[in-house]
Amino acid sequence: MIRQKIVAGNWKMNGSKESIVSLVSGLLKMKDSNSEVVIAPSFPYLSQVCDLVDASSLVLAAQNISHEVKGAYTGEVSASMLGDFGVKYVLLGHSERRSIYGETDAIVASKVKTALEFRLTPMLCIGETLEERQSNQTLAVCERQLQAVIALVGIESFEKMVVAYEPVWAIGTGLSASAEQAQEVHESIRAFLAKSSESVSQKVQILYGGSVKASTSSALFQMPDVDGALVGGASLDAEEFIAIIKAAG
Numbered sequence: 001m002i003r004q005k006i007v008a009g010n011w012k013m014n015g016s017k018e019s020i021v022s023l024v025s026g027l028l029k030m031k032d033s034n035s036e037v038v039i040a041p042s043f044p045y046l047s048q049v050c051d052l053v054d055a056s057s058l059v060l061a062a063q064n065i066s067h068e069v070k071g072a073y074t075g076e077v078s079a080s081m082l083g084d085f086g087v088k089y090v091l092l093g094h095s096e097r098r099s100i101y102g103e104t105d106a107i108v109a110s111k112v113k114t115a116l117e118f119r120l121t122p123m124l125c126i127g128e129t130l131e132e133r134q135s136n137q138t139l140a141v142c143e144r145q146l147q148a149v150i151a152l153v154g155i156e157s158f159e160k161m162v163v164a165y166e167p168v169w170a171i172g173t174g175l176s177a178s179a180e181q182a183q184e185v186h187e188s189i190r191a192f193l194a195k196s197s198e199s200v201s202q203k204v205q206i207l208y209g210g211s212v213k214a215s216t217s218s219a220l221f222q223m224p225d226v227d228g229a230l231v232g233g234a235s236l237d238a239e240e241f242i243a244i245i246k247a248a249g
């Protein structure tokens with residue numbers, strides 16, 4: 001099964017009106033790619049970036065949503081609001097949301113459900129901490145995080161989702177998983193999904209995230225179960241991000 005690669009830039013809580021103009025104009029100089037190229041700015045800049053990328057092939061993502069649909073939830077952003085800004089994807093279950101903001105598997109699953117109801121494509125982030133890896137819990141953790149979502153929305157919904165395997169120990173640390181380590185986990189994730197549906201497991205794109213750089217990305221992209229990358233720090237530099245996109249082919 002040929003799966004299109006996705007290269008997504010998670011800008012996290014970075015950028016200003018000015019810096020975003022220069023980052024996006026840098027990205028717009030890029031030649032068309034066979035991969036889908038996605039950028040995830042902070043909420044206040046979605047409207048600006050939506051205008052800047054109009055008529056280009058760049059695709060917009062948001063970094064979070066509320067699991068609630070609307071109402072008295074001060075400080076939250078709803079899935080339907082994102083539809084107004086041409087947002088296609090939403091990152092859910094990012095390890096920073098899980099660890100800093102206490103998002104449990106159940107909360108993440110309910111956000112996935114809400115996203116799907118509003119036709120956003122969840123990029124479901126999963127992954128183990130260093131401690132969990134060292135105690136051989138990597139697969140158990142990934143499976144638990146996936147199972148919470150499968151239990152709520154069903155395996156068929158994974159056809160409308162993307163999974164991002166992001167080992168917590170590799171995020172923002174400069175310590176990327178090797179291509180072989182990433183492949184090993186991606187293959188196991190696919191095998192786990194296949195227990196519920198073989199055909200869904202073959203279709204779902206599984207991205208790797210965690211200190212992806214241009215220099216390490218080609219080895220990653222050669223792995224049969226690595227269908228792209230979720231890039232944090234390196235996506236804030238247009239040249240570096242474009243080099244990663246080129247490596248994806």
Ligand code: PGA
Nearest residue numbers: 171172210211231232233
């Ligand atoms: P990083 O972040 O590339 O800066 O490690 C990845 C992520 O958190 O998605």
